[in-house]
Amino acid sequence: MKIVLIGATGHTKYVVNGLKNNYEDEIIGIAPGSAGEDVTPLYQKLKRDYDIKKYEDYQKMLAELEPDVAAVACHFGDHARIAIDVLKQDIDLFVEKPIATTLADLEKVRNAYQASKSRLAAMFGIRYKPWFLTAYRQIKAGAIGEVRLMNAQKSYRLGEREDFYKKRVSYGGTIPWVGSHAIDWMQWLSGKDFKSVYASHSAKSNHNHGELEASALCHFRFEDDVFGSVNIDYLRPAKAPSHDDDRIRIAGTTGVIEVLKEKVYLINDQIDGIREIPLVAAEEIFADFLADLKGEKTCLISAQESFRVTQAALCARNSADQNKVIEF
Amino acid sequence: MKIVLIGATGHTKYVVNGLKNNYEDEIIGIAPGSAGEDVTPLYQKLKRDYDIKKYEDYQKMLAELEPDVAAVACHFGDHARIAIDVLKQDIDLFVEKPIATTLADLEKVRNAYQASKSRLAAMFGIRYKPWFLTAYRQIKAGAIGEVRLMNAQKSYRLGEREDFYKKRVSYGGTIPWVGSHAIDWMQWLSGKDFKSVYASHSAKSNHNHGELEASALCHFRFEDDVFGSVNIDYLRPAKAPSHDDDRIRIAGTTGVIEVLKEKVYLINDQIDGIREIPLVAAEEIFADFLADLKGEKTCLISAQESFRVTQAALCARNSADQNKVIEF
Incomplete structure (x- = not known):
């Protein structure tokens, strides 16, 4: 599986720890999810283990890398918007909780999920x-x-x-x-x-x-x-x-x-x-x-x-x- | 102090334990507070230590013994009615919680307390x-x-x-x-x-x-x-x-x-x-x-x-x- 990270906030360690002793799947890209989010430290760390590219624009990353799975963990108010972008591209979604910070946004994510072929789990680790x-x-x-x-x-x-x-x-x-x-x-x-x-x-x-x-x-x-x-x-x-x-x-x-x-x-x-x-x-x-x-x-x-x-x-x-x- | 017990339910042990190593104050009477309450076992026990009289009617006991303190611990729905009877006679009241089982009855007890010279504490032991x-x-x-x-x-x-x-x-x-x-x-x-x-x-x-x-x-x-x-x-x-x-x-x-x-x-x-x-x-x-x-x-x-x-x-x-x- 080809995996990308959107954001470097919250429980990105779940992704890293979940790939330990796994030589089959790899993290191929990282981009910020929220304005002002600095993904460079996590990128530097992941570069030791993965052939990973850093992007400033997660949409561009998704288009270029065509990942199987996106892990979203940025500022919590941005989860919903990015989740919808991921689901629209039928990419499987591993998303930090809360999936959304308003009930209206949650409904939009749910609709995007139902219209997509994606699988989804929130980070209730x-x-x-x-x-x-x-x-x-x-x-x-x-x-x-x-x-x-x-x-x-x-x-x-x-x-x-x-x-x-x-x-x-x-x-x-x-x-x-x-x-x-x-x-x-x-x-x-x-x-x-x-x-x-x-x-x-x-x-x-x-x-x-x-x-x-x-x-x-x-x-x-x-x-x-x-x-x-x-x-x-x-x-x-x-x-x-x-x-x-x-x-x-x-x-x-x-x-x-x-x-x-x-x-x-x-x-x-x-x-x-x-x-x-x-x-x-x-x-x-x-x-x-x-x-x-x-x-x-x-x-x-x-x-x-x-x-x-x-x-x-x-x-x-x-x-x-x-x-x-x-x-x- | 002359103490009477009304009822043999709930935490009557508080009264008994509170008088241990106390040779000044004594339990002088016991009567049931609720219909069907059997105070005999407690009476038999207390008789070993106190010159205590058993009554069937607590009002008669209060009138005859003129106690300083009444401890009320019977069926919980009867606390309020008996508390009011005790307070009306300016007897200090040590009462099992809840003092009343309805807000209306609680208000009646509070009014009786305010009109009396009694002191009161509930059994939050x-x-x-x-x-x-x-x-x-x-x-x-x-x-x-x-x-x-x-x-x-x-x-x-x-x-x-x-x-x-x-x-x-x-x-x-x-x-x-x-x-x-x-x-x-x-x-x-x-x-x-x-x-x-x-x-x-x-x-x-x-x-x-x-x-x-x-x-x-x-x-x-x-x-x-x-x-x-x-x-x-x-x-x-x-x-x-x-x-x-x-x-x-x-x-x-x-x-x-x-x-x-x-x-x-x-x-x-x-x-x-x-x-x-x-x-x-x-x-x-x-x-x-x-x-x-x-x-x-x-x-x-x-x-x-x-x-x-x-x-x-x-x-x-x-x-x-x-x-x-x-x-x-």
């Missing part, structure tokens, strides 16, 4: 961490019965972010950028679809990051009276032992499983006390997507889920803006 | 557990700066509950009964007042407990754009290592503190890594209330907080019933 994969397999194996209640957490260090984080128009909001991972876990782990959302967010204590929300809270109702919360913050101190503190706790009809500090704990009606579950191996999201494109397996993240989670995250952000319940 | 007291003192000492985001948990084993739990009219709902503790922690630990609530609850998977909700989720907005969630469930398996799994995580402007598995963990801008905070000693809620009545100290739980948390819990339950945001 945290699913592939050993602790989340382990929880997923336990739940699928029936370890907690039917899911009833979920509580997820995304907590990050803020540090000093690039300027595009400071404006809603380029950043999209903390619920879509940070929270959508956790929103994705809930849909994926429960197998339940979203019904409604109520959310809150605040830019207070954001250390001069403009419109960036430093704290947020989402309350989802899913099918079958399943409920789920996501708490999101950029309040993790610089001296904390890690950048992030991802968590989820899922209570089911016969047990409770949780991901806490990169471990998985289970209690249920079979086990005396708490059991720490041995972790399965990590997988690579981009390798999974490529394998799907080659017909070798089905990618863990479907296009339908990618769209639905993005919609849920944008509805949550809108709920927080408007202080009202939004039905799906 | 979990505040006095070492881990919650420790978190409180850390926050008051500035360990996390200003509170921004709170996530609390109440998870219980269901077991086999008495019949009065199975009807809303006698039980009041899982958010007021179980959740109000966590709602109390948030108000207490943040020092912020409630602004609005959105909540959900479901009686699914309640193992034939009628109307009892086995899962619930509350989303509070407080002053200053502080947000707080409470997840509540009766889904803890019988084989779990403890009856309950109380938690709270509080993210502030300079740190994050959490109560998890009866320990307290702190990260902040002063500490490298995670610090487990040594626990302060447990205290006894009823001893604290008696000391306040004697003018020795101020009880950690005020009447105003007792009323406000009850109101918040009832608004949350009503929000869940009606699927709408309720402003305070």
Whole structure:
């Protein structure tokens, strides 16, 4: 497969890591996706391993290189526009989340996807961490019965972010950028679809990051009276032992499983006390997507889920803006 | 002080434990508060330590014994009616939460309180557990700066509950009964007042407990754009290592503190890594209330907080019933 990168922001490392020990597929081009984006450092790094060309205009790159796959990871407000350009050319699309930063743009991407021959996955790469994969397999194996209640957490260090984080128009909001991972876990782990959302967010204590929300809270109702919360913050101190503190706790009809500090704990009606579950191996999201494109397996993240989670995250952000319940 | 018990349900142990090593104050009477409540086992137990009389009619007991303090802990739907009877006689009142199971009844109790000379505290006794007291003192000492985001948990084993739990009219709902503790922690630990609530609850998977909700989720907005969630469930398996799994995580402007598995963990801008905070000693809620009545100290739980948390819990339950945001 011939792969190009549009943008050097967000999780371009997923592409790089997904091609490790892969001598079949190659990155052949890179171009900025957003005004002011500097792709040179990533280009210099990739040049060591790939016969890669750098462009200033991604449209020109797509026309000249005719890639099989485009990975889009630029300023978040530009994802949708570029995604549409890629889909119109029937190029398979691996796109940073959120796919779009407005519901109107999301609908345009969805229409472009439906009119194209492209495959698509959004970069919900945290699913592939050993602790989340382990929880997923336990739940699928029936370890907690039917899911009833979920509580997820995304907590990050803020540090000093690039300027595009400071404006809603380029950043999209903390619920879509940070929270959508956790929103994705809930849909994926429960197998339940979203019904409604109520959310809150605040830019207070954001250390001069403009419109960036430093704290947020989402309350989802899913099918079958399943409920789920996501708490999101950029309040993790610089001296904390890690950048992030991802968590989820899922209570089911016969047990409770949780991901806490990169471990998985289970209690249920079979086990005396708490059991720490041995972790399965990590997988690579981009390798999974490529394998799907080659017909070798089905990618863990479907296009339908990618769209639905993005919609849920944008509805949550809108709920927080408007202080009202939004039905799906 | 002369103390009587009305009812033998809920946390009557707070009264018993609060009088340990206290040779000054005594329990002089017990009577049922609710129809069908059997106070005999508790009476038999207390008779070993106290010169106590058993009554069938608590009004007759109050008239004959003229106590200084009444502790009310019967079926939850009866708290308000009895509280009003106690307050009308200017007897100090130590009352099981929720103080009332409807907002109308709560208002009646508040009016009776304001017209009386009584002091009042509701049984938010979990505040006095070492881990919650420790978190409180850390926050008051500035360990996390200003509170921004709170996530609390109440998870219980269901077991086999008495019949009065199975009807809303006698039980009041899982958010007021179980959740109000966590709602109390948030108000207490943040020092912020409630602004609005959105909540959900479901009686699914309640193992034939009628109307009892086995899962619930509350989303509070407080002053200053502080947000707080409470997840509540009766889904803890019988084989779990403890009856309950109380938690709270509080993210502030300079740190994050959490109560998890009866320990307290702190990260902040002063500490490298995670610090487990040594626990302060447990205290006894009823001893604290008696000391306040004697003018020795101020009880950690005020009447105003007792009323406000009850109101918040009832608004949350009503929000869940009606699927709408309720402003305070």
